[in-house]
Amino acid sequence: MNVHAAALAKAHRFDEQTSAFAQDAIEGLSQFPKRLSPKYFYDATGSELFEQITVLPEYYPTRTELGILHDRAGEIASIIPGGAALVEFGAGATTKVRLLLNQCALSAYVPVDISGDFLKAQADALRRDFPALSVYPVTADFTAPFALPDAVRQVPKVGFFPGSTLGNFEPHEASAFMRSAREILGQGAQMVIGVDLEKDERVLYDAYNDAAGVTARFNLNVMVRINRELGGNFDTGAFIHRAIYNRDRHRIEMHLISKKAQSVRVLGRSFSFRPGETIHTESSYKYSLDRFTALARGSGWTPVESWTDADGMFSVHALVASD
Incomplete structure (x- = not known):
């Protein structure tokens, strides 16, 4: 657990669930490569977007x-x-x-x-x-x-x-x-x-990169949630969704990729991104x-x-x- 995240969570008087979100987000964004847990996709908006994904022709x-x-x-x-x-x-x-x-x-x-x-x-x-x-x-x-x-x-x-x-x-x-x-x-x-x-890898690729862009919105929504619940200032327009198949590890990987050099603040902490740097948001093992x-x-x-x-x-x- 990141001690700074714990202190910030306490200072903001978060409830238990939000405190865990704060700790995990700060810790994940502090790693290299950066990561966010897929369990935080599922706020109300994320849950609704996932239900839309389930009826897509590619999924x-x-x-x-x-x-x-x-x-x-x-x-x-x-x-x-x-x-x-x-x-x-x-x-x-x-x-x-x-x-x-x-x-x-x-x-x-x-x-x-x-x-x-x-x-x-x-x-x-x-x-x-x-x-x-x-x-x-x-x-x-x-x-x-x-x-x-x-x-x-x-x-x-x-x-x-x-x-x-x-x-x-x-x-x-x-x-x-x-x-x-x-x-x-x-x-x-x-x-x-x-x-x-x-x-077949093409079937997997299409399932996580749907033509309607619903999976992209689902992936980017975790940034919207961080902005709303953790005082973040992510510019979702400055990141793109990408899903790739890692053949060696038998898994689809979902990433959010920074389109430019930028700095993002979450709970008073600053996180810098290089152009092309990613946040790994989900793996889906097959x-x-x-x-x-x-x-x-x-x-x-x-x-x-x-x-x-x-x-x-x-x-x-x-x-x-x-x-």
Whole structure:
């Protein structure tokens, strides 16, 4: 933790979440190369922009995973015990979870996300549409330990982690998250998780550099958020979005690239940029089925079943906590 960031956060009397944002932003911008965590994409605007991304013609993950969940929901439901609580890590729009709720005899749904306002709106909609289902939203950073509601402590728990979010973690971070999820869910836990697969590089490039520029706005929005919440003075017009595929590391990298020499201030700290210097805002690792299976086993989970689309673009896995 950067001591200057901690002092500045205290001086500004930020709440706990904003203090963490301040510390992470100052620390990340102080590194070389500069970095910002992708978890800070998701303020209200960022969450809305991401939902727009999911329906873009170039962006295959959401529609492909939805197809798998739609076609295999009955098989997934047969693995989940009746009366279980479904805990969704990083809950966004409810389109995917509804496919499971329609098939599974669940007692409760626990959506967990850092964006509290967006989370509440989605939870309210689910309560209206599934009146017999208990919904307990938890506003928390799902990458860190958090407490489950008391109401679900005594029932079987199933983690739900759809999308390609696991790929946003470095491999050692992905393993740490899966171990943490196992501890949070408890003994006998299960997990249903989506994993993006390796594929043609042009497909990957187009998915993260869409023609409409929505992904660019999504990426640049983290600067808007820093300006609003941390007193920054980023000129978003002085940066451009770029996503590239790093073949050696099996990952897409998203960057914000400075168009000129400039200086930016955040919480009273000054950060200089050379022309062409980047802020690395996100990595999205792509897995083979074998590499993900090895990751799961090494993180305390036993694979039970996996499903892919016909073209092998995406995968959904059912896991059970290892003894």
